[in-house]
Amino acid sequence: MKKGWALFLVGWLWITPSVAKDNVVFQLDWLPGGDKSPVYVGIEQGFFSAQNIEVKVLTGRGSTDSITRVAAGRAHFGFADIGTLMAAKAQSPVPVVAIHPYFTEAPHAFYVLSDSPVTRISDLKGKKVATSAFTSSNAFLPLVLAQHQMQEKDLTLIKANVGALGPMMLSGNVDAIIAWVTNLGLYKQQAMSAGKTLRILPWSESGLSLYSSSVIASERLLASNPDLVKRFAKAMHQAIEFAYHQAEQAGKDIHQQVPEVDAVIAKEQIEATYPLVFNAITERDGFGVFTKAYLATTWKYVAKANNLTEDSLDAESAVASFAFAGAAE
Amino acid sequence: MKTLLSRLWILLFWLALVAVWEISCRVWAVPEFILPMPSAIWQAFLDVEFNRWMAHLWATLRVALSGFFISLAISLPLAIVMLRSATIKKLLYPMLVVIQATPVVAVAPLIIVLVGTEDPSRILITCLITFFPMVVSTITGMSATPDELIELSRSLQAPRYRETWQIRIPYAMGHIFSGLRVAITLAVIGAVVAEFVAAEEGLGYFIQFSTSFFKIPQAFAGLIFLACVSLLLFKSVQWVQQLWFPWSLNNNE
Amino acid sequence: MEKQALQQASIELAAISHRFEPAGDWVIKGLSSTISQHEFVAVVGPSGCGKSTLLRMIAGLLSPADGAVEVYGHAVTAPRDDVGIVFQKPTLLPWLTVLDNVTFPLKHKYGRVSKAESEQASVLLKRAGLDGVAQRYPHQLSGGMQQRVGIVRAMLLNPDILLMDEPFSALDALTRERIGFDLLDLWQQQPKTVVFITHSISEAVLLADRVVVMSARPSSVVEDIVIDLPRPRSQQTLQHPDFAALTARVRTHIYAQVSAD
Incomplete structure (x- = not known):
């Protein structure tokens, strides 16, 4: 019993990292x-x-x-x-x-479903796009849009939890989502479970280098x-x-x-x-x-x-x- | 016999609920990322190694329980002091209310930066969230002591500390335990909130991690496991009360 | 006890007045009375006339705003060791056994209970017919038994003065009568000065040597009636020709107060 408590104490009395x-x-x-x-x-x-x-x-x-x-x-x-x-x-x-x-x-990208009419970034005009609230992508969005003669107000931008982005697109609530290209595999897998495939429009390809x-x-x-x-x-x-x-x-x-x-x-x-x-x-x-x-x-x-x-x-x-x-x- | 029967009914109800869940998911082909089937959640639960579950459980439990007991060790003396001195109560009470009113989720990142990314900061977050119900229930309980008992104590000219220890605190046990029941579930929430902000292990971290990999059944498995742990802790508090403080259960004089 | 002791004043209330706030209404105004040693005095009066307040002043739990309370010739400024109190509710501690409840005042006052004291408590419990329940917990007892434990608790320190604040009011009529006679038995075995506050006129007449009738607020003593019914009192006392007359007399004084209100 006593030993258990001692271990318990040691368990959380971790020493804060210092430059040893x-x-x-x-x-x-x-x-x-x-x-x-x-x-x-x-x-x-x-x-x-x-x-x-x-x-x-x-x-x-x-x-x-x-x-x-x-x-x-x-x-x-x-x-x-x-x-x-x-x-x-x-x-x-x-x-x-x-x-x-x-x-x-830049790792930022738009994701759309393969059957979506959106094939280029400029096709997003007037569409619903979901992004997560705290991603650094949001700051660069106006720059990418500007490269395609658009402004943020040309889109309907919806901010949601990261975990909700994929489901929102797969259920047709939004036309596109903003996410990093690093997660392509995960989003593909998720889309597959709903019997769908994805297309990715990386911002780097449109000049955001x-x-x-x-x-x-x-x-x-x-x-x-x-x-x-x-x-x-x-x-x-x-x-x-x-x-x-x-x-x-x-x-x-x-x-x-x-x-x-x-x-x-x-x-x-x-x-x-x-x-x-x-x-x-x-x-x-x-x-x-x-x-x-x-x-x-x-x-x-x-x-x-x-x-x-x-x-x-x-x-x-x-x-x-x-x-x-x-x-x- | 009667309780056994009612327990059986409760069990049947839950089993039926799970069955309805499973069947509806299959019939309407609900995608996994919206609501995974119970069978998928069970499979996800089994897919995670036992010792990984235990590692996450231990990480969450040691934070939740340390926070809970430290909170208890602080709140009890504090409640006594606040009950004894109106000045101290006036001084501290607004502070406690401010702490309680501040959303822990909002201050958690600051605490992590100030205190560090190890257990102490997570325990502090847990303390902040569990502290208030403990202090308030202890004060309420100790003030609810029948006047006659206090008069009895005074008529005996007993020392004040005995009034507190032999009358007020035992009498307050019913209230203290209802505070503890609230606090123990809050302690788990506190630990999970802290893990959401900074952690390398723990059930809250595991759920967040699973979500970030879109492993929704696994996230659900973590969530249900966490809920079971929470329930078990809640029950443990009740058992402790039944075992050691049985009088406080029907103390409605 | 010696004969002369009976003549000695036990409690002296000298023109006491009380109000709870400095400029508030008087609850008690100019109340005077003397209670002799080992006298059983019942106090009756309309609701809210300050009977309990009076009791608490005798107990030293409350100081009168004006006037003086003396016990054995000494002004009461703090609770005294030779005064025991029985409250309206039994106020037993639910986490202690009956025996521990009885010895609680010792434990509370001195921090420990000697074996002799514990045995003394057992003797008292036995005398009160509670020896079978010494190891039970209060919630396992009936209301009447709980109140008996409360009385035994007050007796343990063997106080010279026993203050009782409507001790039987929560009990049913039969229990109430029986426990009243039990109290008289105890009182006769161990004579004490008893101040017994009650709502029941017949109870007051049945038990007491003297009934003090208090007026409505601001209250004082309106009538002091000596009950010269023979002792020991019993069921027969209720049939005594003077009993009805005495209760009627007390009742008249109380109703006079209520209608004057």
């Missing part, structure tokens, strides 16, 4: 899934231990959540949308920087232990490459760490995400490098999407200086 030797906390921007696999791959394949780093992963609830927790010192590294980070930094001095790009194209999800780090950690941050970036670099070139193993790795994640589904998610990670941009600039020009383009979109003036932030301050040179070497 090379123990770091990594903050996801959402729940575990295929597109979050690199950090798990890094652990399973030993990329972190090769750099003498021990990683603990925390789940998150959106980019803002992730950035806030890294800024507050609750985590050292994380995934977050660099656009969200830039918008945050333009408004207050958030001590967080990006250290490695992850998605070099920008840095999106990135690896972020605490600026304080970068100042106090730049070497650790660089080693971490290097391990992540290797992990991302591994994950996207050996998707099946990556699926198994994440399943190993998070049993709830199905290895096959994770693999499908990784494959669906591939074009966001390795694409024409990485062909041109090289993988794992922030370029000042593309960063400037990103900021231009982000500033416009968030109603910020372009001079409210020096875009380059959102990225650790070493990350411009490339992290791998």
Whole structure:
């Protein structure tokens, strides 16, 4: 009995993470899934231990959540949308920087049913579109619409819970939904259970080209232990490459760490995400490098999407200086 | 005999409900993402390994129960102090009402950032949600002590602490337990709310996770499991009352 | 007890007045009375005339706004050890056995109960015909038995003065009569000063040495009637020729109060 209570106490008296030797906390921007696999791959394949780093992963609830927790010192590294980070930094001095790009194209997309009359983004005029309330996609929607000579008021926009989006479209309540391309596999599966198929209209194909999800780090950690941050970036670099070139193993790795994640589904998610990670941009600039020009383009979109003036932030301050040179070497 | 029969009826009612659910889903071919069939939910339940269920259960339970007991340990002395001193009551009561009126869902993300992503912050969230009913029911119970008993105590010139321990608190047990019954279900809700905001494990996290993967039957399985746990905790509070404080059950003088 | 003790004043009420708020209406105004040691005094009066208030002032639970309450020549400023109270409701503690309820005042006052005291409680319970239920809980007893336990509880500390606030009002007529005689038995075995508040005129006449009739608010004593019916009182007392006359006399005074209201 006594022992039981002692265990019970130990159970919740966890010590809050602190910068012990090379123990770091990594903050996801959402729940575990295929597109979050690199950090798990890094652990399973030993990329972190090769750099003498021990990683603990925390789940998150959106980019803002992730950035806030890294800024507050609750985590050292994380995934977050660099656009969200830039918008945050333009408004207050958030001590967080990006250290490695992850998605070099926007992950946002419209999903429609295959039998829908909507085949191009411009066909959406006057249609009902559902989006989730807190997705970063919402900020970029006006920009995408503008590229097709539309405004937000040309659509009937409905905000709903993420879980409700698919069912709303499948039951015919809305004509299209806004979701990330990373979830194509999941939405396809859901549609299949209702005997339907889907078509996806990625925003990146219509010209919304920008840095999106990135690896972020605490600026304080970068100042106090730049070497650790660089080693971490290097391990992540290797992990991302591994994950996207050996998707099946990556699926198994994440399943190993998070049993709830199905290895096959994770693999499908990784494959669906591939074009966001390795694409024409990485062909041109090289993988794992922030370029000042593309960063400037990103900021231009982000500033416009968030109603910020372009001079409210020096875009380059959102990225650790070493990350411009490339992290791998 | 009579209770056995009525229990049988209740069981039959639930079985019939499940049957109607299953059949309607099949007849009208209700898509899984709208309402999964009981058989699909059962299958989803079996598909998750036993030790995973236990890990999630333990994560939720340790937060819910720690929050519940810490809340209890704080609210009882606080209620006593508030009953003794009108000034302290005037000072603290509005504060308690403010805490109660603030939606925990809204402050939970702030607590996670301030306190951290480990159990303590989740326990704090649970405490915030369970605290109020405990304090209020304890105060109400202790003030409901018959005047004659208080006069008896005063006529004996007994020390005040004995009035509290030997009369007021035992007398308040009926009220305290109705507060505890409310609080124990709130504790589970608190733990789940906290898991929705930050967690790597737990039944609330499991439900959210399942939804994010559109595994609706699995989410339902988690939900029903959680409801059963909640019910069991509620019943446990009742059993404790029946076993150790039987007088408080028919204390309607 | 010695003969001279009987003459000694036990309770002295000297022109007491009371109201619950500083500028409120007087509940009791200029009430005076003297109660001798080991006298059984019943107090009757219209509803709301402050009988219970009076009792609480004698008990030291309440201080009169004006005037003085003295017990054995000392002003009452706080509850005294030699005063026991029996309330209208038995007010037993539902989580304690009958025996523990009886010894509760000791446990409550001193924090412990000695073996001798516990045995004393058993003796008292036996005398009250409750020895068979000592280990039962209050809810297992009838209302009459519960009230008897309440009386035994008040007796345990062997107070010189027993204050009773309508102790039998919740009981049925038969039980009430029987428990009244039981009380007289106890009183005769262990003489005490009893102040007995009641609504029942016949009960007052049947039990008491003296009936004090109080007026309506603001109340004071309107009549002090000596009941010189022979003791020990019993069923036969009800047939005594003076009994009817005495109850009629008390009743007249009470109705005079009610109609004057």
